[in-house]
Amino acid sequence: MSLRVRAPSVEDVPDEAARGFHVPCPAGRPGDAARFGDLRLSAAGVVDKPAFDASPASMRDLAYDLIRVLDDEGQALGPWNPQLSPDQLRSGLRTMMLTRAFDDRMFRAQRQGKTSFYIKCTGEEAIAAAAVEALEFGDMCFPSYRQQGLLIGRGYPLVMMMNQIFNNSADPLKGRQLPILYSSREFGFYSLSGNVGSRFPHAVGWAMASATLGSRDVAAAWIGDGTSAEGDFHSALTFAAVYRAPVILNIVNNQWAISSFQGLAGGAETTFAARGQGYGLPALRVDGNDFLAVYAATSWARSRARAGLGATLIELFTYRAAAHSTSDDPSRYRPADEAEHWPLGDPIARLRRHLLATQVLDEAEIETMEAEALALVRAAAKEAEAIGTLGQSPPSAKHMFEGVFATPDWRLVRQRGEVGV
Amino acid sequence: MTSMSMIKALNSALDVMMSRDERVVSFGEDAGYFGGVFRVTEGLQQKYGVQRSFDAPISEAGIIGVAIGMAARGLRPVPEIQFADYIYPAYDQIVSEAAKLRYRSDGMFSAPLTVRSPFGGGIFGGQTHSQSPEVIFAHVAGIKTVIPSNPYDAKGLLISAIEDDDPVIFFEPKRLYNGPFAGRHDQALATWAGHPDAEVEDGHYTVALGQARVVRAGSAVTVLAYGTMVHVALAAAQDTGVDAEVIDLRTLVPVDLPAIEASVKKTGRCVIVHEAPRTAGFGAELLSLVQENCFYHLEAPIERVCGWDTPYPHAFEWDYFPGPTRVGEALRRTVNSA
Numbered sequence: 001m002s003l004r005v006r007a008p009s010v011e012d013v014p015d016e017a018a019r020g021f022h023v024p025c026p027a028g029r030p031g032d033a034a035r036f037g038d039l040r041l042s043a044a045g046v047v048d049k050p051a052f053d054a055s056p057a058s059m060r061d062l063a064y065d066l067i068r069v070l071d072d073e074g075q076a077l078g079p080w081n082p083q084l085s086p087d088q089l090r091s092g093l094r095t096m097m098l099t100r101a102f103d104d105r106m107f108r109a110q111r112q113g114k115t116s117f118y119i120k121c122t123g124e125e126a127i128a129a130a131a132v133e134a135l136e137f138g139d140m141c142f143p144s145y146r147q148q149g150l151l152i153g154r155g156y157p158l159v160m161m162m163n164q165i166f167n168n169s170a171d172p173l174k175g176r177q178l179p180i181l182y183s184s185r186e187f188g189f190y191s192l193s194g195n196v197g198s199r200f201p202h203a204v205g206w207a208m209a210s211a212t213l214g215s216r217d218v219a220a221a222w223i224g225d226g227t228s229a230e231g232d233f234h235s236a237l238t239f240a241a242v243y244r245a246p247v248i249l250n251i252v253n254n255q256w257a258i259s260s261f262q263g264l265a266g267g268a269e270t271t272f273a274a275r276g277q278g279y280g281l282p283a284l285r286v287d288g289n290d291f292l293a294v295y296a297a298t299s300w301a302r303s304r305a306r307a308g309l310g311a312t313l314i315e316l317f318t319y320r321a322a323a324h325s326t327s328d329d330p331s332r333y334r335p336a337d338e339a340e341h342w343p344l345g346d347p348i349a350r351l352r353r354h355l356l357a358t359q360v361l362d363e364a365e366i367e368t369m370e371a372e373a374l375a376l377v378r379a380a381a382k383e384a385e386a387i388g389t390l391g392q393s394p395p396s397a398k399h400m401f402e403g404v405f406a407t408p409d410w411r412l413v414r415q416r417g418e419v420g421v
Numbered sequence: 422m423t424s425m426s427m428i429k430a431l432n433s434a435l436d437v438m439m440s441r442d443e444r445v446v447s448f449g450e451d452a453g454y455f456g457g458v459f460r461v462t463e464g465l466q467q468k469y470g471v472q473r474s475f476d477a478p479i480s481e482a483g484i485i486g487v488a489i490g491m492a493a494r495g496l497r498p499v500p501e502i503q504f505a506d507y508i509y510p511a512y513d514q515i516v517s518e519a520a521k522l523r524y525r526s527d528g529m530f531s532a533p534l535t536v537r538s539p540f541g542g543g544i545f546g547g548q549t550h551s552q553s554p555e556v557i558f559a560h561v562a563g564i565k566t567v568i569p570s571n572p573y574d575a576k577g578l579l580i581s582a583i584e585d586d587d588p589v590i591f592f593e594p595k596r597l598y599n600g601p602f603a604g605r606h607d608q609a610l611a612t613w614a615g616h617p618d619a620e621v622e623d624g625h626y627t628v629a630l631g632q633a634r635v636v637r638a639g640s641a642v643t644v645l646a647y648g649t650m651v652h653v654a655l656a657a658a659q660d661t662g663v664d665a666e667v668i669d670l671r672t673l674v675p676v677d678l679p680a681i682e683a684s685v686k687k688t689g690r691c692v693i694v695h696e697a698p699r700t701a702g703f704g705a706e707l708l709s710l711v712q713e714n715c716f717y718h719l720e721a722p723i724e725r726v727c728g729w730d731t732p733y734p735h736a737f738e739w740d741y742f743p744g745p746t747r748v749g750e751a752l753r754r755t756v757n758s759a
Contacts, residue, residue: 140494173527183526190493191526195517201483202518205490205498212446212472213495231510235483242478403524404563406531406586409631409675 024263025269032332034341036255040064040271040285041343044071045078049296052303063273063283066317069292071338072345074353082296086360088133090369092291093355095129095153096348102152103322105377106165110326114389115165115181121146123289123321123339124254126347127222129153129217130294131250134302135220142190142203142221145180146252146320155230156187156196158377162384167394170387174399190396197223197230200249207247209306218305220248220298225272226257237313244310248301249276251313252288254320259333276313288318290346292354319344398421425621426613428598430572431461431537434579435499437625439469442497445583447474449484449537451500458503459539459598485511485536489519492534497583504597505540505592506552519588520563520631535582535589540568541696542728543596543604543648543742544647553648553697553728558590559674559706565589565630566673568649571618574671577628585630594648602649604744633677635684639666641756642690645681645707647671650694657748663756665692672734673703681707683713689720690755694748699727721758722750 006390027035047065050058069081078236084092103120110118121128128149131141141150153163166178173183183191190199190206203221209216223233228251240247251272254263262268282304286297294316302313321339323330329337355361361369387393401408401416408416425433438445447462453476456463465474477484481502488498502508508515515536523531542551558566567582567589569575575593582589596602600612613619637655641664644654651669658665666684670676684690691711693704704725711723726743736742 071513173525176527177525181525183529185529191522191530193517193525194520195513198486198513199520201486201514202490205487205492206494207490207496208487209491209496217423219490231482231512232486237487238478238480238484239487356436403527405523405565410678411675 003114006021018255024268026261026263028335028338030333030335032335034212034335034338036334036343039343042066044068046117047080049300050077051310052300052341053307056277056280059282060277063277063285063315064271066285066287067285067293067297068290068291069296070350070354073201074350074357076292077130080293080296082292082299084133084292084295089351089355089360092129092133092295093348093351094369094373095132095149096125096291096351097370098376099125099129099149099152100348101373101377102148102158102161105381106162106173107288107326109165109381109389114385115179115372116390117326118165119145119325120322121148122270123316123342124252124345126291126294127252127288127316127318130291131220131298134295134298137188138215140188140190140203140206140217140219142199142206142219144191144196144222144224144227144252145192146190146224147222148180149183151182151184151187151189154187154189156184156189158380159383162380163387166384166387166389168384168388169393169395171395174403175395176205176399176403197227197232200232201235201239203247203249204236204245204311207245208243211246216306218246218302220250222250222252225251225253225262225267226260226265228272228275236261237276237279237281240311241281244308246305247311248298248305249311249313250313252318253315254318256320256324256330256334258324271315273313273315281311281313284311285315285317287344288316289344289350291347291351317344422613422620423623424619425572426599426619427569427572427575427593428461430576430621431579431593433621433623434576434583435462436468438580438583439473441625444490444495444497445499445589446472446496447501448477449500450477450479450503452476452501457501457626459595461593462501463535463657472659473595481507481511482514485514485519489514489522489532492532493522493530498534499583499599500534500536502536502538504550505538505554506549506569508538508554512557515558515564515588515590516561520561523587524563531586532588533586535579535585535591537538537579537591537593537597539595540592541594541596542733542738543602543649544731545735545738548732551733553695555592555673556697556701556703556706557618559703563588565675566592567630567671568592568594568647568673569671570594570648570669571601572613572618573618573621574628574634576621577626578630578671579623580628583632584627589630590647590713597652603652603654604742605656606739626669631675633671633679633680634669634682635666636669637665637667639664640688641665642692642752643668643681643684643688644692644694644696644752645670647673648696650696653743653745653748654694656745657752661749661752661753665752676707676710678710678714681710685711685715686718689718691719691723692726692748692755693723694726694743694749696728696743699725700729702727718743721755724755
């Protein structure tokens with residue numbers, strides 16, 4: 001295990017610094033060879049696993065190490081190995097494949113003008129897929145826009161996701177939301193919005209309510225490295241710590257917030273996981289591209305929350321392999337091949353390798369799974385496109401006036417009359 | 422029935438609702454064990470326990486963010502913001518989340534919380550204890566804004582707000598917590614004892630949201646007011662002898678347009694009074710509504726009597742605070758206008 005980042009020293013400080021403040025820059029820009037500066041990594045299997053009820057003070061190193069189970073050969077090593085069953089492993093791989101196939105299809109749909117916008121989670125599929133397996137179905141999730149795998153893994157109909165993306169007449173959100181901002185209370189997916197971070201404290205409040213109602217469910221939330229700079233991150237951690245809310249707070253450090261590298265949120269000075277220690281929370285730093293490690297950490301945190309010991313902060317260390325969204329072009333701010341050089345690999349490839357190495361699946365079965373994922377996505381797309389893509393069969397404009405309140409007031413009634421719907 | 426101060430009436434509303442509905446929880450800075458700096462939540466923790474009435478960190482954004490999560494889960498939170506002057510860190514949570522949650526999720530999630538906050542001046546509180554920020558909430562689709570002017574309405578409106586399935590911002594005129602106040606700062610302070618609007622039912626009752634109240638019927642001019650300014654308007658009518666019809670709006674959003682229309686169509690003249698600064702204050706919205714709906718009945722321009730476009734000053738409290746003299750002058754101008 002290594003801690004390869006050096007704190008700034010006097011020798012580093014150039015003369016120019018005397019005339020200004022430090023502005024952090026990423027290691028590689030377009031045209032450079034892909035580099036990541038100094039990454040804090042650990043070998044698979046070497047990091048200790050404390051009991052879930054151990055004190056935060058006894059596990060401080062876990063915020064600076066990297067919990068990894070799968071090594072580069074696909075072997076599962078160490079105390080964090082969750083010893084999953086073949087069914088769980090297959091289910092996880094299936095969710096990741098389906099997520100990637102869905103992403104590919106919807107990205108192309110945007111380029112074809114069938115929708116205005118789409119966000120892929122390429123390279124981060126294990127984060128949602130493992131959470132689906134480790135959480136209970138009744139645990140409410142407070143995701144960002146990059147955890148669509150939660151819905152996919154929990155069995156939410158792909159066609160309904162597409163209907164929302166196309167804002168067609170079957171859009172479950174009645175045309176009110178930008179594409180990909182799903183909502184499903186039934187499937188435990190809290191309503192998404194385009195502003196970042198503000199739902200982190202909602203997860204804490206939800207969890208506090210669960211506790212006071214005597215319920216056994218746990219809440220889980222996800223926030224990006226960039227967004228962790230927002231005040232809402234801080235208030236969520238404060239309240240989670242003060243009230244020992246049964247919530248799992250995840251920071252998905254995928255290195256990039258649109259064009260802003262993680263150093264602009266303070267990631268060069270310390271780890272994101274380490275922020276939890278300032279609040280007295282247990283903090284785990286996890287290889288986000290390792291399905292087994294993400295499962296294990298989530299499960300650990302869930303046990304802790306269920307036992308009444310409160311919240312855990314988990315940093316999921318990963319890489320945003322694709323653009324921020326269909327409106328973004330990363331070749332303008334980072335080396336074009338940077339994703340290929342990510343030292344922690346691809347989550348789907350790594351779980352595949354593991355399943356092959358442990359003979360849970362063979363190549364033919366994996367190919368069948370991939371073909372099935374593609375077929376499911378195609379079938380859903382066919383169904384959704386038949387209803388209509390963007391602009392073809394929009395919901396009635398009357399929906400603009402409904403849902404503002406439980407019952408519209410006189411202004412909404414009057415204004416709807418002006419529009420004549 | 423009991424004669425109650427506004428503080429006692431608000432406390433009673435919370436007590437009644439917490440007794441009646443176990444989903445109702447109250448929290449805020451100093452609002453748990455201590456009962457709040459204005460004592461509105463006094464005794465609730467002792468009676469209902471720490472899960473129902475508790476202290477919160479100094480984090481308005483966190484208080485409201487957590488309240489939204491609780492409300493979405495199924496509780497009926499009544500978070501307190503200690504002074505309306507401190508509500509701004511929570512403004513994003515209110516506007517970007519509470520106000521939009523039902524709409525964007527097609528009702529799968531909603532935020533039935535009631536945000537309570539003392540507001541307004543007349544107390545020598547200076548910039549950060551005297552503000553009236555109601556208009557920035559009135560402007561936001563998806564929330565309701567309510568302001569009582571007396572103990573009876575305070576209890577009934579707060580109960581209605583808590584029972585409402587949508588987010589409600591509930592501003593409490595702190596100048597009126599312990600007694601009516603008409604801006605006669607040189608006179609001895611009155612308490613609510615003996616005031617007819619301080620006779621409050623002990624149990625559960627509601628005052629409907631969205632309904633104004635004609636506090637003083639009149640024929641010469643309509644005065645639209647809320648909060649402390651209702652009392653100032655009554656004093657101005659008394660001092661000048663102008664036969665003003667004083668309307669206490671009680672709910673700013675959704676405002677009771679039929680009541681406003683009926684009155685202005687009757688009197689033909691209108692004066693609007695609020696403590697908040699003049700520019701783009703809620704009076705501008707009221708003035709527009711009157712102009713749009715009652716234009717052909719107007720005999721005079723509509724006047725606004727407001728706070729000045731300055732931060733709320735300390736030593737100049739009575740120069741800033743719209744008192745009965747300033748309101749009286751507006752009444753006279755309006756009725757004398759040809």
